[in-house]
Amino acid sequence: MRKPFGPRPLADLVGPTIADACGRAGFSTVEIVTSWDEIAGPELGPRSMPLKLQWPRDGNQDATLVVRVEGPYAIEMQYAAPQIVERINTYFGWRCVTRIALRQGPVPPRRVPPRPVEPDPALVAQARQEIGTFENEGLAASLARLGALVRGERRKS
Template sequence: MINKSPSFKARSARPFSDLLGPALADALKARGFATADIIGHWPDIVGVRLAEQSQPLKIQWPPRPKMDKPDTPAQPATLILRVESAFALEVEMGAAQIIERINAVFGWRCVGKLRLKQGPVEHPERRERPRPPELSPAAARQLEKDLGGIEDQGLREALERLGRQVRGSKPVTAP
């Protein structure tokens, strides 16, 4: 039965990005980003290879022109990037092209220069995987025996990792 009272308001499903945007707005604003566009489109702007070795940290905007000089054009911002040390020179050499691409994405000259901070770039997909659990000597021998007939080395290694995970995990009990 559908409630048709005047106070009832039907809700429809909304994309997750519509909910996430307002939640991130304050954090992005604190770092000078008006939107998450530059962060979300970073691989498209610099290419996958450089995107894996760099990440936008902050946009520093210059002070606004004084009110008594309204005709003064707005100055472009400085984009601060964290870059893996080995790629800093490559990013520095391609800075003009990176700036040009950023400005093309936004449709105006919002970034005028890059400032690099060297250091490790953390990407969630590159986090270290946990080690497989240690097996008892008997379980390790049984796993070796079970994999004995597999000749393909890559398949054997993959099945060994899987076997260690399965045999080393604690059994699930029914409630």
Template sequence: MAKPFKRREGRPLADLIGPAIEAACRKRGFATADLIANWPDIVGDRYAETTQPDTLSWPRRREGASDGAVEPATLVVRTDGPTGLYLAHELPQVVERINMFFGWAAVGRIKIVQKPLTRKKRRAPTVPRPLDAAEQARLDGTIAGVENEKLHDALARLGRAVLSKRG
């Protein structure tokens, strides 16, 4: 006799992708993908789009060193030429932010490497075309019965976006 079907609850995508990404991150010296995922929050808007953590290289353990003593790592950051110059002046602050993120002195220095970034640049959002009179009248008639002002405005924006892509 067949087993009864069991429904599974939905799982967040991050729970599914995390283990797959972590193997690739370990090859680059990162124990987890947290530093890469939170890089824009760590460096701020000024460097979020123009810099990228590349590798984290840990020094070899010295003989006779205690188990708890870990020397800080060197973080290699990819960037373009002009941004690298500005970033070089703010390295102490960036190292401090990274170590605050980890909660301990994980990074001792940052090495700046001028290489192209591997992520794609974001496209600028497209501006929807204006609706003609017939489309606007149809949209106004559809949402006329909505009394809540915020919901009415949200539905109007959604309707304009949908109708502007048609046609």
């Protein structure tokens, strides 16, 4: 059987590697790591990071989530722990975590993706008139925005 030589999505190449690394830390799924900011909230998410899930050896299904948190936010994380446990269990749809164990330490800064550039409203209106009518208004607005961004980039160069 021949392997396809065309382009492949980056997620297909990186996904198994990330899953293996998370599996060694006890995470059966990578969503707890990738969605941590949503689970922990905007205040605690960037100042903490999940390290591993510790599953008990006695066969009990409840796990302990070990979280590294910056020193000044540890007390805040301790107070928010029951809510975070509830959010994790709600996120996954079953009771997998029963408690959070905190480890104080530095949390590496996360690279925040740049905010999307908003196109010039005049260019959006012009592109909207040029593309004509659409049954789906959301699609028409998205295409007009895309067209305005492309025109804006062409004018810069």
